[in-house]
Amino acid sequence: MKPRYSVFSLARNAMNYHKDWERAWRSPNPKAEYDAVIVGAGGHGLATAYYLAKNHKMTNIAVVEKGWLGGGNTGRNTTIIRSNYLQDPSIAIYELARSLYEDLSQDLNYNVMFSPRGVLMLCQTQHEFRAFQRTAHANRLAGLDCRMVTPAEVKEIVPIINDDPNCRYPILGAYYQPRGGTGRHDAVAWGYARGADSMGVDIIQNCEVTGIQRDGGKVVGLETTRGVIRTKKIGVVTAGHVSTIMDMAGVRMPIESQCLQALVSEPIKPVIDCVVMANTVHGYMSQSDKGELVIGGGTDPYNNYSQRGSFPALEHTVAALVETFPIISRLRMLRMWGGIVDMTGDRSPIISKTPVDGLYVNCGWGTGGFKAIPGSGWVFADTIANDRPHPIAEPFGLNRFQEGRLIDESVAAAVAH
Amino acid sequence: MLVVKCPVCGAEGDETDFHAAGQAHVRRPATYDPAHVTDEEQRDYLFIRHNPKGLHFERWRCDRGCGKWFHAARDTVTMEFKAFYGITELPPAELMAQAKGTWAEYFANRLKAESSKESGA
Numbered sequence: 001m002k003p004r005y006s007v008f009s010l011a012r013n014a015m016n017y018h019k020d021w022e023r024a025w026r027s028p029n030p031k032a033e034y035d036a037v038i039v040g041a042g043g044h045g046l047a048t049a050y051y052l053a054k055n056h057k058m059t060n061i062a063v064v065e066k067g068w069l070g071g072g073n074t075g076r077n078t079t080i081i082r083s084n085y086l087q088d089p090s091i092a093i094y095e096l097a098r099s100l101y102e103d104l105s106q107d108l109n110y111n112v113m114f115s116p117r118g119v120l121m122l123c124q125t126q127h128e129f130r131a132f133q134r135t136a137h138a139n140r141l142a143g144l145d146c147r148m149v150t151p152a153e154v155k156e157i158v159p160i161i162n163d164d165p166n167c168r169y170p171i172l173g174a175y176y177q178p179r180g181g182t183g184r185h186d187a188v189a190w191g192y193a194r195g196a197d198s199m200g201v202d203i204i205q206n207c208e209v210t211g212i213q214r215d216g217g218k219v220v221g222l223e224t225t226r227g228v229i230r231t232k233k234i235g236v237v238t239a240g241h242v243s244t245i246m247d248m249a250g251v252r253m254p255i256e257s258q259c260l261q262a263l264v265s266e267p268i269k270p271v272i273d274c275v276v277m278a279n280t281v282h283g284y285m286s287q288s289d290k291g292e293l294v295i296g297g298g299t300d301p302y303n304n305y306s307q308r309g310s311f312p313a314l315e316h317t318v319a320a321l322v323e324t325f326p327i328i329s330r331l332r333m334l335r336m337w338g339g340i341v342d343m344t345g346d347r348s349p350i351i352s353k354t355p356v357d358g359l360y361v362n363c364g365w366g367t368g369g370f371k372a373i374p375g376s377g378w379v380f381a382d383t384i385a386n387d388r389p390h391p392i393a394e395p396f397g398l399n400r401f402q403e404g405r406l407i408d409e410s411v412a413a414a415v416a417h
Numbered sequence: 418m419l420v421v422k423c424p425v426c427g428a429e430g431d432e433t434d435f436h437a438a439g440q441a442h443v444r445r446p447a448t449y450d451p452a453h454v455t456d457e458e459q460r461d462y463l464f465i466r467h468n469p470k471g472l473h474f475e476r477w478r479c480d481r482g483c484g485k486w487f488h489a490a491r492d493t494v495t496m497e498f499k500a501f502y503g504i505t506e507l508p509p510a511e512l513m514a515q516a517k518g519t520w521a522e523y524f525a526n527r528l529k530a531e532s533s534k535e536s537g538a
Contacts, residue, residue, distance in 0.1 A: 241470070243466075243468035243469075243470075244469075244470050252461075252465045252467075252518075253465070253466070253468065254460075254464035254465050254466065255466060255468055256439065256440075256466050256468050257468055257470075257493070301432075301436075301437040302432075302437035302439075302475065302491075303439075303440075303468060303473050303475070303493045304493055304496065305470045305493045305494045306494055306495070306496055308496075310418050310432060311418050312418065312431070312432060312433045344464075345463065345464045401463070401464045401465075402456040402457055402459070403456065404456075
């Protein structure tokens with residue numbers, strides 16, 4: 001058991017000039033055999049390992065990662081957390097995740113800086129206004145704490161917003177989730193990694209999967225760049241690279257990998273204390289604790305594995321936000337980056353068993369996976385441990401694509417997640 | 418930024434002058450066998466995608482030029498276009514040789530159909 005982080009451990013280590021902090025997790029060599037192996041040490045994979053160990057007492061497990069943990073989309077998103085989706089299955093899983101975020105820092109003994117600062121989704125056309133009203137009714141039936149707000153209230157919540165009624169896309173109102181917000185994305189990965197590691201889970205970085213060994217339709221092991229690992233259960237949680245991993249087991253996926261970009265401005269004094277999403281003009285913005293404005297938009301429209309987006313997509317996002325927040329027009333942008341997101345046809349995730357026994361897949365989170373990390377890990381761990389879909393995961397099975405049982409969030413979510 | 422060239426009108430421009438429309442050469446089962454389309458075939462047609470890390474055959478539209486649809490072959494890692502070709506055409510032979518899975522099947526079927534048509538005529 002690791003020593004707990006607390007104000008006392010902070011004071012004690014301050015005495016030693018912070019030279020004696022323990023490593024947060026080990027770097028073990030892979031064992032020959034595990035009860036289960038998770039492929040992909042991003043937020044979702046690490047959360048799955050954490051809940052497998054914590055809720056299902058499966059501690060003889062490993063997480064393998066081709067790069068470093070939290071180095072993919074977990075460290076590349078805009079950290080927005082909300083649960084106000086349209087469809088009941090989506091509400092169930094995103095609200096499970098959001099409610100787990102509420103006390104995740106205490107649970108993990110790691111400050112994930114969950115900040116329920118409120119998420120405001122602007123209505124800038126009549127159509128969008130009515131669509132959000134519909135979502136508001138659906139969410140109220142599901143018991144979510146969300147409400148529509150007037151343009152005057154929007155201006156009160158976000159004073160820097162452009163409230164000119166004569167602009168091209170005037171603010172007609174907004175859909176507000178006061179307990180939505182942001183978190184520290186790296187800390188979520190690190191916290192889950194430390195928690196899982198302390199329960200005995202091996203997190204093996206720089207270990208790329210090169211093959212999935214099968215025997216009579218059953219999984220028997222993984223070939224990796226660090227040798228063969230025998231296991232009867234494999235959970236694939238590799239986001240944009242899920243198609244390439246599943247190809248190794250002969251399972252074709254309803255996924256297209258595209259690049260989603262984000263960027264941050266130079267740090268400035270606090271100007272916005274909530275998350276604003278402007279779906280019609282394609283942009284969303286919040287301010288980090290360091291003072292940088294964190295900005296995201298839509299994906300590039302073609303398949304891409306390069307983690308570099310195109311300039312027009314970025315320009316489109318920034319132009320939209322300058323129109324929405326004229327005050328930012330002269331800010332300089334510090335950094336921009338791209339992540340490879342796994343898009344499904346209905347813009348809902350896949351948490352599923354597969355035609356191969358012992359092979360499970362959790363992917364398709366597309367542009368909105370960060371907010372779902374705790375809930376996704378929770379239900380995927382349960383699915384793997386019990387070899388049947390968790391009730392919340394069940395609607396998200398791969399079979400929905402042949403049964404025509406889509407969970408259509410492409411309208412509700414539009415560009416912004 | 419991608420630079421795209423329309424094989425129909427010859428217009429060359431950046432990606433904002435064109436519209437990317439996803440995977441090409443997807444066989445619609447109902448066109449060939451409307452009476453016996455299984456749920457799996459319909460799923461494959463609507464949702465299952467190759468999504469390769471590497472050579473990708475895709476459809477584009479010349480939005481601000483002639484308005485025609487056309488095909489392209491592109492590498493999804495280097496983002497380099499390997500070829501542009503017409504909407505009814507097949508990619509260059511050396512690219513077809515690299516195709517896998519249902520793409521390879523599709524190209525083989527098309528080539529077989531075309532050669533039997535020629536020998537029949």
